[in-house]
Each structure stands twice: as C-alpha cells, then as structure tokens.
Amino acid sequence: MDFEIDDSIKAIRETVRRFVDRELIPLEPWLIRRETERGFADEGLLPPEVEADLKAKARAAGLYGIDVPAQYGGQDLGAFVKCIVFEEMRRSIVPFHLPPQSPNLSLLRALCTGSQVEDYLIPYAAGEKTSCLAVTEPGAGSDIAGITTRAERRGDKWVINGSKLWITDAKRADFIVLIAVTDAVKGIRGGLTAFLLDRDTPGVSYSGPYPVIGEQAPYGVNLDDVELDDSKVLGEVGGAFIPLSKRLGVRRMEIGARCIGLASRCLAMMIDQAKARSTFGAPLADRQTVQWWIADSYQEIEMVRLVNYRLALSMDRDLDPDAMRRDGSLVKVQATEMLTRVVDRAIQLFGAMGLSKELPLEYIARLVRVFRIVEGPSEVHRWILARDLLKRGLPQ
Numbered sequence: 463m464d465f466e467i468d469d470s471i472k473a474i475r476e477t478v479r480r481f482v483d484r485e486l487i488p489l490e491p492w493l494i495r496r497e498t499e500r501g502f503a504d505e506g507l508l509p510p511e512v513e514a515d516l517k518a519k520a521r522a523a524g525l526y527g528i529d530v531p532a533q534y535g536g537q538d539l540g541a542f543v544k545c546i547v548f549e550e551m552r553r554s555i556v557p558f559h560l561p562p563q564s565p566n567l568s569l570l571r572a573l574c575t576g577s578q579v580e581d582y583l584i585p586y587a588a589g590e591k592t593s594c595l596a597v598t599e600p601g602a603g604s605d606i607a608g609i610t611t612r613a614e615r616r617g618d619k620w621v622i623n624g625s626k627l628w629i630t631d632a633k634r635a636d637f638i639v640l641i642a643v644t645d646a647v648k649g650i651r652g653g654l655t656a657f658l659l660d661r662d663t664p665g666v667s668y669s670g671p672y673p674v675i676g677e678q679a680p681y682g683v684n685l686d687d688v689e690l691d692d693s694k695v696l697g698e699v700g701g702a703f704i705p706l707s708k709r710l711g712v713r714r715m716e717i718g719a720r721c722i723g724l725a726s727r728c729l730a731m732m733i734d735q736a737k738a739r740s741t742f743g744a745p746l747a748d749r750q751t752v753q754w755w756i757a758d759s760y761q762e763i764e765m766v767r768l769v770n771y772r773l774a775l776s777m778d779r780d781l782d783p784d785a786m787r788r789d790g791s792l793v794k795v796q797a798t799e800m801l802t803r804v805v806d807r808a809i810q811l812f813g814a815m816g817l818s819k820e821l822p823l824e825y826i827a828r829l830v831r832v833f834r835i836v837e838g839p840s841e842v843h844r845w846i847l848a849r850d851l852l853k854r855g856l857p858q
C-alpha cells in the first residue's frame with residue numbers, strides 16, 4: 463500500500479498546522495482553567511461563541527467538509543486526508559472539531575434516503591446541524607446485543623421506549639442517531655434499527671450531565687412513548703448493525719489519529735525539555751533513560767501511524783471489511799495504550815511542571831484514560847482480534 467503524502471496533502475497539512483498553532487494552542491491555558499472550574503456545569507466543551515469563532519476561521523482557511531462528497535458541497539478528499547488533518551488538529555487539546563464529524567457523516571452518507579438527504583445529510587455535511595449517536599444503555603455498553611430500548615410498530619407509527627446513558631452531546635445535538643431494538647428475537651442479526659430523533663421530539667428527556675475523568679460530561683436520554691413515523695427510520699428496518707460497525711471503524715481511525723497527534727505533541731515537548739533542562743551538571747538529553755523515552759515514544763508513534771494510514775486508505779478504497787475491522791481494533795488498542803505510555807514518560811521528564819496545569823500533559827493523561835474504554839474497551843478489541851484469528855487463521 464502506497465503511503466505517499468503528495469504535495470497537495472502536504473499543503474493541507476501545513477494549513478491545518480498553522481490553524482492549530484495560531485488558533486488552538488493559544489487557547490489551551492484558558493481551556494485548562496475552564497475545565498478545572500467547570501465542575502458539574504451543563505456546558506459544552508467549548509462556549510458557543512468560541513466555537514463559532516473557530517468555525518468561521520476554519521471555514522475561511524478552507525478546512526470545512528474535507529471528507530464530504532462533492533455532490534453535498536464538500537471537498538471529497540477522503541478518509542486518508544481526514545486522518546492526516548485529524549492528527550494535526552489533535553496536537554492541541556482544544557476540543558474543536560472541523561465540521562462535519564466523520565463518524566456520523568459516514569453513517570448518514572450510507573443510509574439517508576429521500577427527504578432525509580435534505581433534512582439531515584446536507585445540513586450536517588455543511589456544518590449547520592450537529593448530531594450524536596445513542597447506543598449505550600445503563601445495562602449494555604460494549605455488548606450491543608444487550609440493548610433493550612424498544613421501537614414497536616403501532617398503526618403507522620414507531621413508538622419508542624427505553625433509556626440511553628453516557629451519550630456525548632445528547633442535549634445539544636440537533637438530532638440523535640438512536641439505535642433501538644425492533645426485533646428482539648433477531649437481535650444484532652436483523653433486529654436493530656437506527657432512527658433520526660430530533661432534539662425536541664415529545665417524549666424525549668435528558669438527565670445529567672455526568673462529568674467523567676477528562677473533559678467530557680455525557681448525558682442520559684430517556685424515551686417515553688416517543689412517536690416517530692417512517693421518514694425517521696435511517697436505513698432498513700433491522701439493518702442498523704453493519705453500517706453501525708462501519709461507523710465505529712471510522713471513529714476508531716479518528717481516535718487513533720487523535721492519540722498520534724497528542725503523542726507527537728508530547729514527544730516534541732520532551733525533546734525541547736530534554737535539551738533545555740539540566741540536572742547534576744548535565745542536560746536531561748544526556749541521560750540514557752531520557753534518550754530511551756524519546757526513542758521508544760518515536761517508534762511507538764510511527765508504528766501506530768502506519769497502521770492507521772493503512773486503515774484510512776482501505777476505507778477510501780473500500781477494501782476487505784474483515785481486514786479493516788482487524789486494523790480498527792489494532793489501532794484502537796495500540797494508539798490509546800501508546801499515548802498512555804508516551805504522556806506518562808513526558809510527565810516524568812517534566813517533573814513537577816509535568817503534573818501541573820501550566821502544561822497540557824496532565825490534561826492529556828486524564829483524557830487518554832477515557833479513550834481506553836469508549837468505542838469498545840481494549841479487552842473487547844483484543845477478544846475480537848483473537849476470536850477472528852483463531853477462527854480464520856492469519857490473514858494472507
């Protein structure tokens with residue numbers, strides 16, 4: 463597979479790099495202070511005015527709609543370019559997403575039909591509408607087969623009852639992509655259906671926010687006799703599982719790129735500090751332990767980056783879904799565990815300053831703890847990989 467980054471991609475990467483250096487990194491001290499003070503407040507990751515300002519600047523820099531198909535007004539540059547852009551964006555801890563977010567874009571692209579294209583896909587692709595995904599429930603997270611939120615057919619309506627938990631942005635998103643059981647006997651093999659649920663639909667209420675370690679504070683969503691008509695069914699009735707799995711694959715590539723971006727930042731900081739700080743008459747850069755931290759971090763970042771590029775290119779070329787699933791699990795486990803090690807080394811190298819809120823390192827160390835659980839815990843991905851290899855043998 464050819465991983466060449468041609469001049470046009472390098473130019474985009476340079477634009478993103480400038481955007482991150484000029485617009486995001488200067489916001490970090492403010493972000494760290496706000497996160498410390500926010501507590502249980504019911505606020506987004508960024509205040510609306512900050513987000514609007516960053517969006518306007520990103521649009522002016524030509525960074526909108528990178529992986530949006532041309533027919534929906536996007537740049538149609540694909541997953542590989544989005545992966546590289548995402549890596550650059552995530553050198554900063556500022557949680558600003560270039561619209562639209564790729565995981566739900568992939569789901570809407572695959573499944574929207576008829577009026578859904580005008581009502582949801584196009585405004586989402588243009589960054590005018592936001593969405594979230596609601597799968598997890600109080601009783602089932604990584605085991606999707608265990609969800610019990612039920613959508614029943616009554617007359618010409620779907621009536622939905624149940625509850626979702628830990629849903630990022632649920633209260634703020636314009637619409638939720640909601641996964642419900644339409645056939646309990648079939649379960650994940652034909653019994654799960656996706657619905658488009660507008661924020662203010664009668665019968666929908668929210669609980670939370672529930673702040674967790676790191677920056678996020680997801681919500682609960684309660685569904686009490688929520689009535690939807692057929693125009694809100696996203697894709698085939700009973701057909702949610704496969705597109706949902708693909709969407710999770712896009713998200714894993716994104717988490718991989720985020721970990722690579724953050725780890726690269728940590729490594730750059732380690733290199734600078736190792737040269738600048740002297741102890742016992744010698745720079746830290748002269749100590750073999752420090753040299754090994756730097757060398758190991760570099761190797762680990764590069765190895766994950768290559769597999770993540772392979773995953774992104776496979777998505778662009780629509781290659782073997784089994785291979786992509788394996789790479790998705792590999793990236794999810796290795797990228798998150800790699801960043802855990804790299805940020806820990808960086809904190810150790812910086813000493814007290816590394817632990818402080820003067821630098822972004824302690825923020826990253828908390829953030830990465832979340833990554834090892836969301837979108838499938840590491841243990842579940844290892845189990846999926848082992849099950850696949852034991853069943854099919856080594857990929858040829």
Ligand SMILES: Cc1cc2nc3c(=O)[nH]c(=O)nc-3n(C[C@H](O)[C@H](O)[C@H](O)COP(=O)(O)OP(=O)(O)OC[C@H]3O[C@@H](n4cnc5c(N)ncnc54)[C@H](O)[C@@H]3O)c2cc1C
Nearest residue numbers: 595596597598602603604628629630678836837838839841
């Ligand atoms: C900040 C945050 C944001 C989130 N946002 C969303 C969202 O927007 N939408 C959404 O739908 N969900 C969201 N989630 C939920 C998230 O996807 C789930 O937490 C995750 O899938 C794990 O599910 P669980 O927490 O129920 O853990 P469980 O499935 O109960 O697993 C608990 C632990 O058991 C172990 N385990 C489980 N299965 C196995 C196995 N087969 N082999 C070995 N060990 C195993 C693992 O160590 C795992 O960590 C979010 C969660 C958080 C914390």
